[in-house]
Amino acid sequence: MLLLAWAPKPWHRLAHLKLSALRWTPGGRALHMSYGLLSTQGPGGTGGPSGPQGPGLRTRLLVTALFGAGLGGAWLAARKEKEQRQQERRTEALRQAAVGQGDFSLLDHHGHARCKADFRGQWVLLYFGFTHCPDICPDELEKLVQVVRDLEAEPGLPPVQPVFITVDPERDTVAAMARYVQDFHPRLLGLTGSAEQVAQVSRSYRVYYRAGPKDEDQDYIVDHSIAIYLLSPDGLFTDYYGRTASAQQIAESVRRHMAAFRSILH
Numbered sequence: 001m002l003l004l005a006w007a008p009k010p011w012h013r014l015a016h017l018k019l020s021a022l023r024w025t026p027g028g029r030a031l032h033m034s035y036g037l038l039s040t041q042g043p044g045g046t047g048g049p050s051g052p053q054g055p056g057l058r059t060r061l062l063v064t065a066l067f068g069a070g071l072g073g074a075w076l077a078a079r080k081e082k083e084q085r086q087q088e089r090r091t092e093a094l095r096q097a098a099v100g101q102g103d104f105s106l107l108d109h110h111g112h113a114r115c116k117a118d119f120r121g122q123w124v125l126l127y128f129g130f131t132h133c134p135d136i137c138p139d140e141l142e143k144l145v146q147v148v149r150d151l152e153a154e155p156g157l158p159p160v161q162p163v164f165i166t167v168d169p170e171r172d173t174v175a176a177m178a179r180y181v182q183d184f185h186p187r188l189l190g191l192t193g194s195a196e197q198v199a200q201v202s203r204s205y206r207v208y209y210r211a212g213p214k215d216e217d218q219d220y221i222v223d224h225s226i227a228i229y230l231l232s233p234d235g236l237f238t239d240y241y242g243r244t245a246s247a248q249q250i251a252e253s254v255r256r257h258m259a260a261f262r263s264i265l266h
Contacts, residue, residue, distance in 0.1 A: 106193040124162075124229075128225065133222070140226060163191060164180075177190030205229060205237070209225070210222065228240065
């Protein structure tokens with residue numbers, strides 16, 4: 001038979017019990033257990049959390065929370081400062097690479113002459129490709145204009161001008177560019193020109209391109225570099241984004257560059 005020794009206590013004063021003895025009767029059939037009370041101090045007692053021996057539980061939790069918030073704020077500030085320094089070093093290194101130097105002369109898809117000075121004062125996202133590209137160029141242009149749409153939706157940000165320069169001037173005439181760009185964004189500007197003019201602007205931005213062999217239908221693919229370029233309002237090459245960069249990543253990078261550009265001006 002199991003025997004329990006129990007002294008009634010109010011539930012709010014009972015902390016927990018301690019097993020103090022355990023033995024079997026000589027016959028091995030009856031178990032005797034006795035318990036000792038470890039703590040019977042409840043709220044308001046001398047050993048409770050709000051007693052005279054220390055601050056209340058709420059006070060300690062508040063101090064801990066404030067201390068943790070302070071540490072978290074300091075860590076976020078240090079991380080932001082580190083990221084800003086890294087961005088400044090990257091921007092400076094890219095500018096020293098002398099990409100996008102010099103002027104260019106091309107025709108837009110309306111037949112108007114365009115040069116580099118026409119884009120001063122604007123943020124520009126620039127992509128080199130060709131209208132007969134089966135998949136990569138449409139995908140990259142869709143990504144580019146998605147970035148433009150995302151940034152357009154944020155009040156207070158300056159507009160970004162999307163630009164598409166062909167590397168296939170033989171087929172990408174003004175009319176062909178006009179038909180092509182209308183499927184992407186109303187402000188997407190298509191630029192073309194003579195073979196020499198396209199070669200000049202491509203060299204300026206370190207863009208590689210080479211036309212492949214023609215098939216029986218005189219069709220061919222142009223192998224070319226795949227990158228989206230960011231130009232700042234001062235006309236300088238500021239950053240570039242490869243094929244693996246997502247629209248969200250590019251948009252966030254453009255925001256950081258815009259913020260850094262504003263801080264320099266002010």
